[in-house]
Amino acid sequence: MNALTLPDIAAQASRQALPLEWVGMCGIALPVVFDGQRLSARADAGVSLNDGEARGIHMSRLYLALEMLEQENLTPALLRHVLQRFLDSHKGLSNAAYLRIHADLLLKRPALISPLAGWKSYPITVEARFENAVFHVELKIEVSYSSTCPCSAALSRQLIQQQFIDDFANKPLQHADILAWLGSSKGIVATPHSQRSSAQLRLRLDDYLDDLPLIAAINDAEAALGTAVQTAVKRADEQAFALANGQNLMFCEDAARRLNLALKRSSGIKAFQLRVVHAESLHAHDAVAESRWNWEAA
Numbered sequence: 001m002n003a004l005t006l007p008d009i010a011a012q013a014s015r016q017a018l019p020l021e022w023v024g025m026c027g028i029a030l031p032v033v034f035d036g037q038r039l040s041a042r043a044d045a046g047v048s049l050n051d052g053e054a055r056g057i058h059m060s061r062l063y064l065a066l067e068m069l070e071q072e073n074l075t076p077a078l079l080r081h082v083l084q085r086f087l088d089s090h091k092g093l094s095n096a097a098y099l100r101i102h103a104d105l106l107l108k109r110p111a112l113i114s115p116l117a118g119w120k121s122y123p124i125t126v127e128a129r130f131e132n133a134v135f136h137v138e139l140k141i142e143v144s145y146s147s148t149c150p151c152s153a154a155l156s157r158q159l160i161q162q163q164f165i166d167d168f169a170n171k172p173l174q175h176a177d178i179l180a181w182l183g184s185s186k187g188i189v190a191t192p193h194s195q196r197s198s199a200q201l202r203l204r205l206d207d208y209l210d211d212l213p214l215i216a217a218i219n220d221a222e223a224a225l226g227t228a229v230q231t232a233v234k235r236a237d238e239q240a241f242a243l244a245n246g247q248n249l250m251f252c253e254d255a256a257r258r259l260n261l262a263l264k265r266s267s268g269i270k271a272f273q274l275r276v277v278h279a280e281s282l283h284a285h286d287a288v289a290e291s292r293w294n295w296e297a298a
């Protein structure tokens with residue numbers, strides 16, 4: 001059999017000599033390891049194509065470099081190695097390398113009162129880039145929480161007062177009657193609206209971190225928000241959640257401000273952008289607030 005040489009189109013000269021900012025593959029399936037968990041991930045891997053004369057990059061070389069992520073814990077150092085391999089395998093063609101990893105991180109969360117626990121899924125993206133010999137890592141994290149509208153709560157309280165006036169006007173106030181009234185539907189004639197809400201965090205990390213502060217950032221964000229969505233829930237937990245929401249009324253502006261203050265204190269973060277989305281049950285549209293810190297400077 002004749003040994004034919006395989007045609008290599010990527011090695012041809014480009015008809016239009018033009019550099020490209022990003023060339024690569026998106027949506028590559030691969031397992032990654034983080035905090036002892038094997039996560040099912042999707043990767044976007046790319047390099048710049050600075051040599052405008054070259055027809056194409058070598059996709060397979062980027063793909064094969066991703067093997068490094070299969071066994072080793074995902075750290076800034078590992079991401080840097082992968083990006084360095086992207087560049088080493090594209091000498092003369094590329095001077096910037098990019099990697100985005102999308103996955104869902106599962107964390108076990110205890111119930112508020114009962115001795116139960118359940119898993120919660122957090123969509124994360126780890127984004128690393130090597131540009132002009134400088135290495136950067138960013139994290140994107142989504143955290144779900146519950147928010148109860150403070151305005152709606154005040155309006156509901158007013159209606160409850162009005163109902164109290166209607167039911168007890170010109171009557172002697174008896175403790176037992178009031179207690180029974182409070183336990184009836186008239187005692188809560190109006191309820192404030194609450195919604196499942198989402199905080200989308202984009203965190204630029206300090207240089208030379210040993211680990212990705214994903215779990216710490218999630219924990220700090222949930223502590224600041226106060227009413228993270230729950231996993232396993234018995235009635236005692238639901239009651240505690242109702243109380244927590246009643247003590248934690250917030251507009252989207254409140255949520256954004258709280259997160260801003262908490263993330264400034266969170267370690268390993270040198271800049272951030274955040275966006276909170278309250279998927280309103282009052283409206284068919286969302287209430288949204290955004291905040292950033294050090295973003296342009298970092």
Ligand SMILES: Nc1nc2c(ncn2[C@@H]2O[C@H](COP(=O)(O)OP(=O)(O)OP(=O)(O)O)[C@@H](O)[C@H]2O)c(=O)[nH]1
Pocket residue numbers: 008010055056057058059060061
């Ligand atoms: N550059 C480029 N390659 C593509 C594209 N779509 C598919 N490929 C394929 O990706 C495959 C791998 O490309 P290379 O990494 O250059 O493969 P190779 O030449 O066998 O590997 P090397 O010898 O390391 O260069 C090739 O078969 C390409 O046809 C595209 O849009 N651009």
